Amino acid sequence: MLGKVNHVAIAVPDLSAAVESYRSTLGALVTEPQALPEHGVTVVFVALPNTKVELLEPLGDASPVSAFLEKNPAGGMHHICYEVEDIIAARDRLKDAGARILGDGNPKIGAHGKPVLFLHPKDFQGTLIELEQV
Ligand SMILES: C[C@H](C(=O)O)C(=O)SCCNC(=O)CCNC(=O)[C@H](O)C(C)(C)COP(=O)(O)OP(=O)(O)OC[C@H]1O[C@@H](n2cnc3c(N)ncnc32)[C@H](O)[C@@H]1OP(=O)(O)O
Numbered sequence: 001m002l003g004k005v006n007h008v009a010i011a012v013p014d015l016s017a018a019v020e021s022y023r024s025t026l027g028a029l030v031t032e033p034q035a036l037p038e039h040g041v042t043v044v045f046v047a048l049p050n051t052k053v054e055l056l057e058p059l060g061d062a063s064p065v066s067a068f069l070e071k072n073p074a075g076g077m078h079h080i081c082y083e084v085e086d087i088i089a090a091r092d093r094l095k096d097a098g099a100r101i102l103g104d105g106n107p108k109i110g111a112h113g114k115p116v117l118f119l120h121p122k123d124f125q126g127t128l129i130e131l132e133q134v
């Protein structure tokens with residue numbers, strides 16, 4: 001069911017500082033900030049030869065990242081995104097297996113303009129999983 005790692009996400013308290021660190025200190029190519037109000041985050045992507053790293057900071061009052069940053073004030077690894085070919089088939093299989101699909105259970109459009117879903121970290125080794133249909 002799982003395809004490639006699409007991205008690994010790091011929640012950060014200050015996106016500009018994180019971008020500067022990745023650009024200047026790590027010498028990476030970083031995209032321009034993209035506000036995603038429907039997800040409650042502003043994101044950039046660090047382009048790597050084999051995958052991407054998503055840096056995200058909270059946007060708005062009800063951001064899903066706010067509680068995480070309260071517990072991890074310096075930032076930290078937030079989720080891993082795996083590619084799937086058919087997100088509805090993947091969701092239904094996971095639901096049947098008893099995994100919790102976050103939100104209303106329906107895919108939203110993610111940062112790449114494609115459908116995404118999130119799975120509860122307590123169901124998967126303490127790691128928040130995002131699925132993206134490619
Ligand atoms: C769009 C873009 C894209 O790529 O396209 C994105 O990625 S958007 C990325 C942002 N969007 C999302 O994250 C959406 C999905 N996330 C969520 O629905 C929520 O953040 C959530 C349900 C994972 C956690 O919600 P919450 O923080 O209110 O809940 P709690 O604080 O009660 O957390 C419940 C338990 O899960 C743990 N927990 C919370 N967040 C994480 C995480 N990221 N990784 C691992 N564990 C986590 C908490 O420590 C706690 O454990 P304990 O009880 O042991 O202390």
Ligand SMILES: [Co+2]
Nearest residue numbers: 009054081130
């Ligand atoms: Co993501």
